Amino acid sequence: MSANSISRSYVAAGAIGARLITKYTNNRGEVAQASAATDRLAGVTELGAAAAKDMVDVAREGMDKVTVGGNVAAGDYLTSDANGKAVKAVGIAGQTVFVIGQAEEPGVANDTIHYTIAPSVIVLPA
Numbered sequence: 001m002s003a004n005s006i007s008r009s010y011v012a013a014g015a016i017g018a019r020l021i022t023k024y025t026n027n028r029g030e031v032a033q034a035s036a037a038t039d040r041l042a043g044v045t046e047l048g049a050a051a052a053k054d055m056v057d058v059a060r061e062g063m064d065k066v067t068v069g070g071n072v073a074a075g076d077y078l079t080s081d082a083n084g085k086a087v088k089a090v091g092i093a094g095q096t097v098f099v100i101g102q103a104e105e106p107g108v109a110n111d112t113i114h115y116t117i118a119p120s121v122i123v124l125p126a
Helices: none
Strands: 005-012 021-024 030-033 041-045 055-067 077-080 086-088 096-103 112-123
Touching: 005 041, 021 055, 021 077, 041 096, 041 112, 077 112
Parallel strands: 005 030
Antiparallel strands: 005 055, 021 030, 021 041, 041 055, 055 112, 077 086, 077 096, 096 112
């Protein structure tokens, strides 16, 4: 991982791209590529994993880089889109939106930006 983050190694449930958001699976020590803001997010990969059972490092604390899936502004809180890319986190009535952190700089689709790792949730009443 980046010199500015602390990471943990996980077993990949399948292929996961580089600098993409991961989610926890129901298997101990395993992550998969995230696909929704409502996924229980684990963190962001550096190099990714080519296939299931590969080891993958996931940033868990500090500051790192993530690929964005659309326009984000510096200061936006970030969650996952359908492709594991970071997008602005927006509350969804009656659901829990999981946040990986806060953008340190603006970006547009497919840019890789710095973000501060700050896992949290947004919960809105139904």
